[in-house]
Amino acid sequence: MLELIDIRAGYGRTEVVHGVSLRVPDSGVAAVMGHNGAGKTTLLRAAVGLIKVNSGRIVLGGEDVTGLRPSARVARGLAYVPQGQQSFGQLTTAENLQVVADGRKRGKALIAEALDLFPALTTLLDRRAGLLSGGQRQQLAIARALITEPKILILDEPTEGIQPNVVAEIERTVMELTARGDLGVLLVEQHIGFALQSAQHYSVLASGHVTSTGSGGAESAAAVRDAMAI
Numbered sequence: 001m002l003e004l005i006d007i008r009a010g011y012g013r014t015e016v017v018h019g020v021s022l023r024v025p026d027s028g029v030a031a032v033m034g035h036n037g038a039g040k041t042t043l044l045r046a047a048v049g050l051i052k053v054n055s056g057r058i059v060l061g062g063e064d065v066t067g068l069r070p071s072a073r074v075a076r077g078l079a080y081v082p083q084g085q086q087s088f089g090q091l092t093t094a095e096n097l098q099v100v101a102d103g104r105k106r107g108k109a110l111i112a113e114a115l116d117l118f119p120a121l122t123t124l125l126d127r128r129a130g131l132l133s134g135g136q137r138q139q140l141a142i143a144r145a146l147i148t149e150p151k152i153l154i155l156d157e158p159t160e161g162i163q164p165n166v167v168a169e170i171e172r173t174v175m176e177l178t179a180r181g182d183l184g185v186l187l188v189e190q191h192i193g194f195a196l197q198s199a200q201h202y203s204v205l206a207s208g209h210v211t212s213t214g215s216g217g218a219e220s221a222a223a224v225r226d227a228m229a230i
């Protein structure tokens, strides 16, 4: 389980996350929704260790990791796919996967498993990542994260700016991943339908505060829309 406990974080003197707590289970999805600028990405960056928290604690698998560097958190099972589908644009799809698999005992098998989840990538192995579509790059970014064998996968708006048919593919994959029962996902998502369909629990973030929480499922859509004042 990943626990964020009363996290305060921001940039310089500007605090943008004001005491946020949430839990990501060992199996299943916790979704965070909220408007642009609500502080969602800042919260994720604090969880991963890319920015320091002003106060609060981050507990991963029962261990306090608040003071650990990002690499130490990754070694303990945290994987982060930032917004914008980052990969090495000059490297091919295959090389992007290989770079993460290098040095891992199960490297080959992990690449094969990732490609099973995203069969579309198998036809793109020789293509430079910089030439992939947004959706393909997103799939590659998630595949790369999975090769690190995470216990908790953090996805920042995986469907942003992606064609609807690829959104469906990414939704399917997230559901498939969590159905395995050994992965927790922290999903930041503006797409309320997808977030609630895959999540067991949701939080709405507004101006750096959690303003609404509840269980997932389509029946929560009205409450989420109210909390987001859509």
Ligand SMILES: Nc1ncnc2c1ncn2[C@@H]1O[C@H](COP(=O)(O)OP(=O)(O)OP(=O)(O)O)[C@@H](O)[C@H]1O
Pocket: 011, 016, 034, 035, 036, 037, 038, 039, 040, 041, 042, 043
């Ligand atoms: N590197 C930075 N330096 C200073 N302020 C920042 C930085 N990154 C984000 N902010 C500010 O922090 C606030 C929260 O931004 P954040 O990216 O966490 O929101 P978000 O909910 O993820 O929004 P989006 O959906 O647009 O990514 C915003 O006011 C933003 O301008």
